[in-house]
Amino acid sequence: MPDLNDELRRLADEAARQARPLAVADVIRQGDRRHRRGINFWALGRARTPGPGTQAKPGRRWPGWVAPLAAAAAVIAVVAGTAAVSGAIHGRRAAGGVGKAHRFTAYVANAGSGTVTPIRTATNKALPPINAGDNPDTLAITPDGKTAYVANYDYHHGTVTPIRTATNTALPPIKTGRTPAALVITPDGKTVYVANFDSGTVTPIQTATNKALPPIKTGTHPVEIAITPDGKTVYVTNNGSGTVTPIQTATNKALPPITTGSHPDAIAITPDGKTAYVANLGSGTVTPIQTATNKALPPITTGSAVEIAITPDGKTAYVGNGSGVSGTVIPIRTATNKALPPITTGYPNAIAITPDGKTAYVASGPSGAVIPIRTATNKALPQIKIGGSPGYIAITPDGRTAYVANFLKNTVIPIRIATDTARPPITTGGFQPVAIVITP
Amino acid sequence: MDREEFTSFYTGSFPRLVGQLYAMTGDRAEAQDAVQEAFVRAWVHRGRIDMGRGAEAWVRVTAWRIAASRWRRAQEGIRLMVLAARPDRAAGPGPDRVAFIEALRRVPAEQRRALVLYHLVDLTVEQIAAETGVRPGTVKARLARGRAALTPHLRETTAPVGE
Numbered sequence: 001m002p003d004l005n006d007e008l009r010r011l012a013d014e015a016a017r018q019a020r021p022l023a024v025a026d027v028i029r030q031g032d033r034r035h036r037r038g039i040n041f042w043a044l045g046r047a048r049t050p051g052p053g054t055q056a057k058p059g060r061r062w063p064g065w066v067a068p069l070a071a072a073a074a075v076i077a078v079v080a081g082t083a084a085v086s087g088a089i090h091g092r093r094a095a096g097g098v099g100k101a102h103r104f105t106a107y108v109a110n111a112g113s114g115t116v117t118p119i120r121t122a123t124n125k126a127l128p129p130i131n132a133g134d135n136p137d138t139l140a141i142t143p144d145g146k147t148a149y150v151a152n153y154d155y156h157h158g159t160v161t162p163i164r165t166a167t168n169t170a171l172p173p174i175k176t177g178r179t180p181a182a183l184v185i186t187p188d189g190k191t192v193y194v195a196n197f198d199s200g201t202v203t204p205i206q207t208a209t210n211k212a213l214p215p216i217k218t219g220t221h222p223v224e225i226a227i228t229p230d231g232k233t234v235y236v237t238n239n240g241s242g243t244v245t246p247i248q249t250a251t252n253k254a255l256p257p258i259t260t261g262s263h264p265d266a267i268a269i270t271p272d273g274k275t276a277y278v279a280n281l282g283s284g285t286v287t288p289i290q291t292a293t294n295k296a297l298p299p300i301t302t303g304s305a306v307e308i309a310i311t312p313d314g315k316t317a318y319v320g321n322g323s324g325v326s327g328t329v330i331p332i333r334t335a336t337n338k339a340l341p342p343i344t345t346g347y348p349n350a351i352a353i354t355p356d357g358k359t360a361y362v363a364s365g366p367s368g369a370v371i372p373i374r375t376a377t378n379k380a381l382p383q384i385k386i387g388g389s390p391g392y393i394a395i396t397p398d399g400r401t402a403y404v405a406n407f408l409k410n411t412v413i414p415i416r417i418a419t420d421t422a423r424p425p426i427t428t429g430g431f432q433p434v435a436i437v438i439t440p
Numbered sequence: 441m442d443r444e445e446f447t448s449f450y451t452g453s454f455p456r457l458v459g460q461l462y463a464m465t466g467d468r469a470e471a472q473d474a475v476q477e478a479f480v481r482a483w484v485h486r487g488r489i490d491m492g493r494g495a496e497a498w499v500r501v502t503a504w505r506i507a508a509s510r511w512r513r514a515q516e517g518i519r520l521m522v523l524a525a526r527p528d529r530a531a532g533p534g535p536d537r538v539a540f541i542e543a544l545r546r547v548p549a550e551q552r553r554a555l556v557l558y559h560l561v562d563l564t565v566e567q568i569a570a571e572t573g574v575r576p577g578t579v580k581a582r583l584a585r586g587r588a589a590l591t592p593h594l595r596e597t598t599a600p601v602g603e
Binding site: 003004005007008009011012013014015016017018019020021022024027028030031032112 | 446450451455456458460462463471476481483484541555559560590594
């Protein structure tokens with residue numbers, strides 16, 4: 001079919017002649033503004049701290065370009081996730097459910113297809129995907145479990161889509177700033193705070209009306225967000241400024257920024273609310289911040305810190321360090337802020353800790369595996385191989401099942417925690433699952 | 441890929457990729473936007489992208505994905521990625537070219553993508569299978585269906601475009 005060749009060639013040549021590329025310096029500048037993504041190609045998973053059940057702990061993952069083969073993995077500048085694992089608060093609620101252990105719903109953000117897939121944990125069946133916005137990559141759910149909020153990580157169409165969990169329907173998107181990268185919900189469920197990476201702001205959203213309030217100025221490239229268990233203060237890591245901005249939720253006013261290391265990223269707060277741990281990706285350290293005084297303590301050297309999760313008893317912070325395909329997890333005793341010897345895991349895309357605090361699960365994209373770490377001994381158990389690129393983990397509030405998003409396979413793998421065995425994969429019906437949140 | 445390599449890669453392949461994406465999407469502004477955004481992402485992820493043939497494929501796949509995600513948003517359901525007749529805002533093509541473009545737009549998106557990769561980018565069926573994430577048999581079927589849909593619109597006398 002020679003004519004088809006010619007026609008296509010003429011068409012393409014004409015468009016090529018009229019192409020108007022930006023100056024390369026502008027492309028590089030724009031790219032550098034997304035610095036945080038550039039640093040962790042495999043992903044920055046986000047751990048969840050136990051604390052308020054709604055704590056959003058987003059994560060970014062870059063599961064890697066697997067040669068041209070990865071068309072499915074078509075390479076979206078990926079992204080983050082948030083999960084709410086119930087800590088004490090929702091643990092109780094779950095226990096009150098008269099033994100109905102498997103009544104949860106997991107919501108999976110499919111970054112590549114702009115959808116969210118609900119999965120019933122009782123049956124491990126996926127329901128039809130719900131349309132969200134462009135590049136949904138972080139989720140959080142209200143403490144009453146009625147609404148899931150999805151941040152659509154897009155520069156031009158930054159929005160948050162609320163999803164009613166009763167009907168699994170999306171409500172109209174709420175406009176935020178550019179590139180909403182992370183979100184957290186207050187323990188009273190009244191407000192969602194959204195960090196807008198490319199606007200340098202945080203947008204509060206009232207959940208009663210789903211209206212955005214005026215944005216609050218932060219530093220450059222706010223990328224992660226955490227809230228104290230009493231709901232009084234939101235902490236935002238400013239990846240571009242090397243600072244953390246505290247925001248008082250009563251007034252929605254930003255307090256003076258706290259200097260951290262370079263390129264602060266993941267953040268987790270102890271269940272007693274006294275200390276925020278900030279992973280400084282650039283300087284390879286973790287900065288503890290005393291929330292009472294908002295003063296930074298001396299940094300703890302870890303390596304390229306990409307992820308933090310804290311045990312429900314608050315005694316240990318697990319810091320994931322990654323570089324290329326390799327990585328470790330370093331436990332830090334919060335009483336002394338001393339690092340224990342590193343545990344080899346492969347690049348840690350995400351860390352999640354069981355509600356009983358006994359096991360930390362590490363998803364390693366490059367390893368195609370989930371690595372359980374016993375917190376009592378800080379020893380890694382044998383890898384649970386699932387293939388693909390595991391990028392995110394969320395654990396059910398009853399502590400029975402860990403759900404792992406497998407970015408390259410468009411599946412979610414349930415892992416039975418009692419036996420550390422993988423169950424059959426669940427196809428999400430979307431592309432590039434990057435984040436999971438589970439109802440309380 | 442350092443700054444210098446990226447610069448020469450960018451300037452060398454940008455127009456060509458816009459041409460390819462235009463043929464795939466049928467929308468010049470969309471093609472330009474998607475390729476531009478894909479290059480920003482390429483810079484961000486430069487450490488993971490091999491120079492050489494791999495880099496251009498990376499940008500093409502990324503740009504396709506960016507464009508495809510916009511259609512999905514714009515239309516009901518992700519299966520219906522048929523580009524609705526969207527007026528080409530940029531001026532230019534003569535009437536018979538317009539007829540061909542209109543015909544091309546009516547070809548389902550993945551068929552169109554396969555046609556462009558085969559007839560314009562000169563990839564083999566196996567390479568297209570790798571780039572689009574489907575089996576070679578599926579690529580062949582897409583090519584056959586796409587060609588069948590376009591045949592009436594080839595050559596200078598272009599028949600009226602029917603549904």
